[in-house]
Amino acid sequence: MSKVLKIISHSEKETLALGKKLAAMIKEPNVAVLSGELGAGKTVFVKGLAEGLGVKTEKVLSPTFNFVHEYHGEKNLYHFDLYRLSNISELTEIGWDDYLEKDGLVVVEWGEKAGAFLPQKYYLISFKMVSENEREINVELVG
Numbered sequence: 710m711s712k713v714l715k716i717i718s719h720s721e722k723e724t725l726a727l728g729k730k731l732a733a734m735i736k737e738p739n740v741a742v743l744s745g746e747l748g749a750g751k752t753v754f755v756k757g758l759a760e761g762l763g764v765k766t767e768k769v770l771s772p773t774f775n776f777v778h779e780y781h782g783e784k785n786l787y788h789f790d791l792y793r794l795s796n797i798s799e800l801t802e803i804g805w806d807d808y809l810e811k812d813g814l815v816v817v818e819w820g821e822k823a824g825a826f827l828p829q830k831y832y833l834i835s836f837k838m839v840s841e842n843e844r845e846i847n848v849e850l851v852g
C-alpha cells in the first residue's frame with residue numbers, strides 16, 4: 710500500500726474541489742474505495758468527482774436501491790454505496806464484476822464491504838472527521 714497524498718479539508722467546498730481535481734487522476738486503477746464513518750464526506754467527494762468528469766446531473770445522491778447510480782458524462786461515473794449490503798452475494802446479483810470492467814470511473818462508498826470482491830488494484834480514500842468542518846483525507850494505492 711503506498712500513500713499518494715494526505716490533505717486536511719476545512720469545508721465541504723474544499724472536499725468538492727478535491728474530488729473535482731482527483732477525477733482525472735483516478736485511472737489505472739479506475740476504482741476508488743471510499744471509507745469513513747457516516748457523514749465523513751464521501752458523497753460530497755463523489756459530487757466533486759462528477760463535476761470533474763463533466764457529468765451532467767442535477768444531483769448526486771447516495772444510491773440506496775440496487776447500490777449503484779450511473780452518471781453519463783465525458784467519462785461515465787459508477788457510484789456505489791454498499792452501506793446497506795448485507796450479503797456479499799448481492800454484489801454478484803447487481804453485476805459487480807461487469808462494472809469493474811467498465812471504462813469509466815467506479816467509486817464505492819463503504820467499499821471495504823466488498824472484501825475479496827475488490828479488484829487487485831484500487832485507490833483507497835479514507836475520510837476521518839477531525840472536527841465539525843475538518844476532514845483528514847488520505848489517498849492510498851492498494852495492490
Ligand SMILES: Nc1ncnc2c1ncn2[C@@H]1O[C@H](COP(=O)(O)OP(=O)(O)OP(=O)(O)O)[C@@H](O)[C@H]1O
Binds near residue numbers: 718722749752818
Ligand atoms: N470538510 C468537509 N468535507 C465534506 N463534508 C463536510 C465537511 N465539513 C462539513 N461537512 C458536512 O459533512 C456532511 C458529509 O456528508 P456526506 O453525505 O458526504 O457523508 P458520507 O461520508 O457520504 O456519509 P454516509 O456514510 O452516510 O454516506 C455534509 O453535511 C457536509 O456539509
Ligand SMILES: [Mg+2]
Binds near residue numbers: 771
Ligand atoms: Mg454517502
